Amino acid sequence: xxxxxxxxxxxxxxxxxxxxxxxxxxxxxxxxxxxxxxxxxxxxxxxxxxxxxxxxxxxxxxxxxxxxxxxxxxxxxxxxxxxxxxxxxxxxxxxxxxxxxxxxxxxxxxxxxxxxxxxxxxxxxxxxxxxxxxxxxxxxxxxxxxxxxxxxxxxxxxxxxxxxxxxxxxxxxxxxxxxxxxxxxxxxxxxxxxxxxxxxxxxxxxxxxxxxxxxxxxxxxxxxxxxxxxxxxxxxxxxxxxxxxxxxxxxxxxxxxxxxxxxxxxxxxxxxxxxxxxxxxxxxxxxxxxxxxxxxxxxxxxxxxxxxxxxxxxxxxxxxxxxxxxxxxxxxxxxxxxxxxxxxxxxxxxxxxxxxxxxxxxxxxxxxxxxxxxxxxxxxxxxxxxxxxxxxxxxxxxxxxxxxxxxxxxxxxxxxxxxxxxxxxxxxxxxxxxxxxxxxxxxxxxxxxxxxxxxxxxxxxxxxxxxxxxxxxxxxxxxxxxxxxxxxxxxxxxxxxxxxxxxxxxxxxxxxxxxxxxxxxxxxxx
Numbered sequence: 001x002x003x004x005x006x007x008x009x010x011x012x013x014x015x016x017x018x019x020x021x022x023x024x025x026x027x028x029x030x031x032x033x034x035x036x037x038x039x040x041x042x043x044x045x046x047x048x049x050x051x052x053x054x055x056x057x058x059x060x061x062x063x064x065x066x067x068x069x070x071x072x073x074x075x076x077x078x079x080x081x082x083x084x085x086x087x088x089x090x091x092x093x094x095x096x097x098x099x100x101x102x103x104x105x106x107x108x109x110x111x112x113x114x115x116x117x118x119x120x121x122x123x124x125x126x127x128x129x130x131x132x133x134x135x136x137x138x139x140x141x142x143x144x145x146x147x148x149x150x151x152x153x154x155x156x157x158x159x160x161x162x163x164x165x166x167x168x169x170x171x172x173x174x175x176x177x178x179x180x181x182x183x184x185x186x187x188x189x190x191x192x193x194x195x196x197x198x199x200x201x202x203x204x205x206x207x208x209x210x211x212x213x214x215x216x217x218x219x220x221x222x223x224x225x226x227x228x229x230x231x232x233x234x235x236x237x238x239x240x241x242x243x244x245x246x247x248x249x250x251x252x253x254x255x256x257x258x259x260x261x262x263x264x265x266x267x268x269x270x271x272x273x274x275x276x277x278x279x280x281x282x283x284x285x286x287x288x289x290x291x292x293x294x295x296x297x298x299x300x301x302x303x304x305x306x307x308x309x310x311x312x313x314x315x316x317x318x319x320x321x322x323x324x325x326x327x328x329x330x331x332x333x334x335x336x337x338x339x340x341x342x343x344x345x346x347x348x349x350x351x352x353x354x355x356x357x358x359x360x361x362x363x364x365x366x367x368x369x370x371x372x373x374x375x376x377x378x379x380x381x382x383x384x385x386x387x388x389x390x391x392x393x394x395x396x397x398x399x400x401x402x403x404x405x406x407x408x409x410x411x412x413x414x415x416x417x418x419x420x421x422x423x424x425x426x427x428x429x430x431x432x433x434x435x436x437x438x439x440x441x442x443x444x445x446x447x448x449x450x451x452x453x454x455x456x457x458x459x460x461x462x463x464x465x466x467x468x469x470x471x472x473x474x475x476x477x478x479x480x481x482x483x484x485x486x487x488x489x490x491x492x493x494x495x496x497x498x499x500x501x502x503x504x505x506x507x508x509x510x511x512x513x514x515x516x517x518x519x520x521x522x523x524x525x526x
Contacts, residue, residue: 442470
C-alpha cells in the first residue's frame with residue numbers, strides 16, 4: 001500500500017521538483033539486479049526521496065527497501081537522514097543502532113541510547129544496545145540492559161543466553177548455569193546455550209550432563225524469533241520471492257491465514273519448485289476453509305515430491321518422506337472436515353506408512369526426532385478421532401494408545417482415550433488416563449467427576465468424596481457432583497451429610513423425583 005501511495009505522489013507532483021538533484025545512496029551492485037519487481041520498488045522509493053527530500057518517512061522507506069534486500073551499507077545514510085529530519089522519532093535511531101552494532105559499536109551505542117531516551121519500553125533496543133556494549137567490553141552496562149530486556153519481554157531467550165555468557169566470563173558459574181537453564185527452557189534447541197552449559201557443568205564436575213549438552217551443541221541451532229514489531233515495517237518492503245514467503249509464514253505463525261494465502265499466491269506458478277511454498281500455501285488454504293483448492297495444492301505437492309528430479313536432488317529421502325506424511329495428514333483433515341470419513345481414514349493411514357521409514361533411518365537430515373515423534377503422535381490421534389466419531393471404538397483405542405507410545409505426555413490423547421474407555425464402560429482402563437489429565441489440568445471438571453465415579457464404584461468413598469468436592473469448588477452448580485456426593489456419604493453412613501448434598505440437588509433442580517424419594521428414605525433413617 002505504501003508503495004502505491006508513493007507512486008501516486010510521484011505521478012502527481014514530480015513536475016514541481018524536477019529541478020532538484022538529491023544525492024541518493026546507491027547499492028554498489030544495482031546494475032546486476034535483474035528482478036523487475038525489485039527494480040521497480042527501488043525506483044519508486046528513490047523517486048519519492050527525490051520529490052520529497054524533507055520527508056523522513058520516504059527516506060525511511062528507501063532504507064527499508066535497501067535493508068530487506070541485503071543492502072545494509074546504503075541503508076545506513078538513509079536512516080541517518082530520516083533521523084535528522086525527525087529527531088523525535090524512535091524508529092530511525094533504533095534502525096541505525098541495529099545496523100551499526102557489529103561494525104561500529106560506538107556509533108550504535110549513541111544511536112540506541114538516543115532511541116531509548118525516546119522509548120525506554122522497547123525490549124529489542126535494550127538487547128541490541130547490550131550487544132554493542134558487550135563488543136566494547138562494557139559488561140556491566142550490557143548486563144543492565146539485558147535485565148531490562150528480560151523484564152520487558154520475558155519470553156525472549158537472548159537475554160538469558162547473553163546474561164549467562166557475561167556471568168561465565170566473570171567465572172560466576174552457578175549464576176551462568178541458572179541463566180542458561182532459563183535460556184534453554186525458552187529455546188531448547190539453541191546450540192550456543194548447550195555449548196556454554198557443557199563448559200559450565202564440566203567445571204562444576206557433572207561429566208554426564210556435560211556429555212549431554214556437548215551432544216546437543218553439535219546439532220544445528222534453532223533460533224527463537226525475537227519479537228520485534230518494527231521489523232515488520234522492513235519486511236513489508238520486500239518484493240523478492242523469499243520475502244513474500246517469509247511474510248506468508250509470519251502471517252501463518254500469527255494465525256492470519258487469509259493474509260498468508262495472499263502472500264503465497266504471488267509465488268504460485270507452474271515454474272514454482274519450492275515445495276515448502278506449495279506446502280504452506282496448501283495449509284493456509286485449508287485454514288481459510290478453501291478445501292477444494294487446498295486439496296489440489298497438496299496433491300500437486302505430492303506429485304512434485306514423487307516426480308520432480310530437481311526437487312529429489314535438493315531434499316533428502318527423510319525430508320521428502322516427512323513432507324509427504326504431513327501432506328497426507330492435512331489431506332485427511334480436509335476430507336474429515338468435508339464429511340468424507342472413509343477418505344480421511346485412508347489419507348491418515350497413508351501418512352503413517354512413512355513413520356517406519358523415517359524412524360528407522362540412520363540419518364534424519366534436518367529433522368529432529370522429537371518433531372516427527374510429535375507429528376506421528378498427532379496423526380495417530382487424528383485417525384483415532386475419526387474412528388471414534390464413526391463408532392469404531394476399538395480402532396480408536398488402538399490409535400490413541402499408539403499416539404501415547406510416541407509422546408506419553410500428550411494430554412489431549414490421555415483425555416480422549418479415557419473418554420473412549422468410558423464409552424465402552426471400561427472404567428478401570430480409563431482411571432490412569434483421567435489421573436494423568438487432572439495431574440496436569442486441575443480444573444478439568446469432567447475428568448475429576450468421572451474419576452470420582454470410578455472411585456465410587458470401587459467403594460473408595462473417601463477418595464470419591466474428595467474428588468466430588470473438587471468439582472463443586474470449581475463449578476458450584478454441578479448437580480451430578482452433589483448427587484454423587486450424597487450417594488458416597490450415604491454409603492459411609494453419614495446420613496446428615498448425605499441429606500445436605502441431596503437437598504442442594506433439589507435447590508438446583510426443584511422437583512427431582514429420584515432425589516425426593518432418596519430424601520424421604522434418608523429422613524426415615526435419622
